[in-house]
Amino acid sequence: MQVFEFILDKLEIFEKMYDVIRLVDPARKKVLDLKGHQLFEADIPCYKLWKERQLCENCISIRAFIENDTIYRLDYKDDRIYIFTAIPVVVEQKRVVVEILKEATNSLVMGVGEGVRGAEIFTMIEDMNRIAVTDHLTELYNRRYIDERLPVDILNASEKKEPLSIILADLDFFKDINDTYGHITGDEVLKEIAKELKGHIREGKDWVARYGGEEFLICLANTDIEAAKKMAEKIRSNIEQNELIVNGKEIHLTCSLGVHMICGETDDMNFDQAIELVDKQLYQAKKSGRNIVK
Secondary structure, eight states: OHHHHHHHHHHHHHHTTOSEEEEEETTTTEEEEEETTEEEEEEEEGGGTTSTTOOOSSOHHHHHHHHTSOEEEEEEETTEEEEEEEEEEEETTEEEEEEEEEEOTTTOOOOOOTTOOHHHHHHHHHHHHHHHTBOTTTOSBOHHHHHHHHHHHHHHHHHHTOOEEEEEEEETTHHHHHHHHOHHHHHHHHHHHHHHHHTTSOTTTOEEEEEETTEEEEEEETOOHHHHHHHHHHHHHHHHHOOEEETTEEEOOOEEEEEEEEOTTOSOOOHHHHHHHHHHHHHHHHHTTSSSBO
């Protein structure tokens, strides 16, 4: 009872400061409300508040939930600036997220110097948001983007009853390249592999991110397991056959890939399960001798 009263009091304070407030359970994709000092599960999914049956590409509430930390996002739409805040709280030993939104076009102060026009501020905001989810070396999306975007795509696939496939690729014996040729050459190899992977995805539908180190994750919208494995095999073959010339050195690479399809007909799959399952497929590829697709 005291926990609910505390949250209610806090929400009343926020109501005077923000335009929209809601309590969200990102793990179950639900908006929650507080009625009669009990959690009430609203009959709408959490994404309907912003836009009917659509989700933001980068859900900061999912990130706040996963990292157990307050996350902020500055964004703009139709020449208006918005501040989104996601605050994780614990209710009845379960973590949920308070989302608050403030339209701050006229009240936001940015220390950008004199003579900066509104259009330039919007560009700065866009650049900051882009940099936050971009891997600085390969210019692919980064792990933060995966954490924010993949749960959204899983939910979209479930809503549309469409398959969603993910590929986890790992460069074989990449440590040997760093040890033999140095980390600068290793970095150049990663850049070349990033270009190769980007060449296989459909712009505006699929995306590829650097999962970490020499691992990359590819997300394929409305793609079944057969089509995903066919793409993975093409990637594997191309990497094996194409000799890389990096800093005057001829480098031969192979790649192991795990593939998993998230069926759009079920709501049971979540982010952690999807990553665990595709990682198991990648482990089987490595265990089976590498340079194969599983």
